[in-house]
Amino acid sequence: MKCENGIWEFDLSDKSSEWWEETPETQILIQKVGEFDTYNIFSDMTFQEGSLTEKMIKCHIIRDGKGYESIIDLPPELSMFDYTMFRFSVEPLEECEGRYDIWSQRLTVTPENINNDSIILHEMIHLHESVLMALPIYYHEAVMYCLYSELSKKIPNLNYIIETSAHIYNCEDMAQIGGLHDMLFLLKSFDIDLRFGCALGTTYGYDMKEQIKKTGNKAV
Numbered sequence: 001m002k003c004e005n006g007i008w009e010f011d012l013s014d015k016s017s018e019w020w021e022e023t024p025e026t027q028i029l030i031q032k033v034g035e036f037d038t039y040n041i042f043s044d045m046t047f048q049e050g051s052l053t054e055k056m057i058k059c060h061i062i063r064d065g066k067g068y069e070s071i072i073d074l075p076p077e078l079s080m081f082d083y084t085m086f087r088f089s090v091e092p093l094e095e096c097e098g099r100y101d102i103w104s105q106r107l108t109v110t111p112e113n114i115n116n117d118s119i120i121l122h123e124m125i126h127l128h129e130s131v132l133m134a135l136p137i138y139y140h141e142a143v144m145y146c147l148y149s150e151l152s153k154k155i156p157n158l159n160y161i162i163e164t165s166a167h168i169y170n171c172e173d174m175a176q177i178g179g180l181h182d183m184l185f186l187l188k189s190f191d192i193d194l195r196f197g198c199a200l201g202t203t204y205g206y207d208m209k210e211q212i213k214k215t216g217n218k219a220v
């Protein structure tokens with residue numbers, strides 16, 4: 001990924017040839033990412049068929065008096081999306097358990113967290129958000145809207161949780177200790193928690209789980 005004149009450019013090239021030079025621990029990480037891929041957890045973030053966001057790219061076309069269902073052409077960052085566009089590594093990190101580096105398109109977890117699904121999924125949200133960053137902001141907003149409208153049916157008091165965590169004071173605080181975690185990130189982490197039957201805040205990490213417990217909120 002590079003940024004020129006304020007425009008992010010995503011590197012679509014296949015990096016899987018680099019994977020084979022990685023350590024056995026990294027091979028395990030790559031395998032785990034592949035397993036999560038088979039569950040279609042992130043299909044909404046790439047606007048795939050059957051996902052929550054599919055409705056945002058579907059069109060009804062009328063031609064010669066006849067109606068047709070169609071979908072709009074997606075940019076290559078989404079239509080060609082594949083984890084082979086990324087690098088992976090397992091190595092010690094300073095003061096964090098996982099990291100996604102947008103410049104090298106590399107997802108890293110520490111050796112102690114190679115089997116920690118929450119950490120891997122947390123970093124995978126960062127990975128997918130980086131793809132959306134290279135696109136016009138309406139892609140990001142479409143994903144956020146679809147997640148919000150779905151989760152608001154399942155999480156009572158979702159607005160209160162968002163208002164608290166998206167408060168600028170909290171965002172600035174979080175940015176200093178753990179980087180950018182925006183509203184889309186928060187919603188996607190809740191979506192993953194619900195899919196896996198985990199307590200809300202598990203995938204987000206930090207002290208989100210404890211904060212949510214204080215609100216007395218439970219998913220329904």
Ligand SMILES: [Zn+2]
Pocket residue numbers: 122126178179180181
């Ligand atoms: Zn993070």
